[in-house]
Amino acid sequence: MNIDFLNLTILALASFRLTRLIVFDKITEFLREPFFDEIEEENEEGTKEVYYLPKETPIKKFIGELLSCYWCTGVWVSAAVVSGYLFLPAVFMPIILVFAVAGLAALVETIVQLWI
Numbered sequence: 001m002n003i004d005f006l007n008l009t010i011l012a013l014a015s016f017r018l019t020r021l022i023v024f025d026k027i028t029e030f031l032r033e034p035f036f037d038e039i040e041e042e043n044e045e046g047t048k049e050v051y052y053l054p055k056e057t058p059i060k061k062f063i064g065e066l067l068s069c070y071w072c073t074g075v076w077v078s079a080a081v082v083s084g085y086l087f088l089p090a091v092f093m094p095i096i097l098v099f100a101v102a103g104l105a106a107l108v109e110t111i112v113q114l115w116i
Helices: 004-024 027-033 058-069 072-086 089-115
Strands: 036-042 048-054
Touching: 004 027, 004 072, 004 089, 027 036, 027 058, 048 058, 058 072, 072 089
Parallel strands: none
Antiparallel strands: 036 048
């Protein structure tokens, strides 16, 4: 197995973006919803805050805890991305490339927002 720096960068950016998509983005909220209970509390200023706690059933709790941990989810997403790249590159490389470009665009947008 020989992964050059360019491919490593593409894989890293794709893993970064796909992990954020799964853990944080609104569009995938429906995937996370079955594994969390929503707790709403009012803070001292009177504004309401929403907390998400993993459900109590064993499987849902495990998946909920996994989805609430960016680092944990990132390991599994990275394993899937690298496996796809190594074993089915013709299928996975276009998908990986799209997520890599989206990840790079997200990083550029974050930098631009810091400058403005």
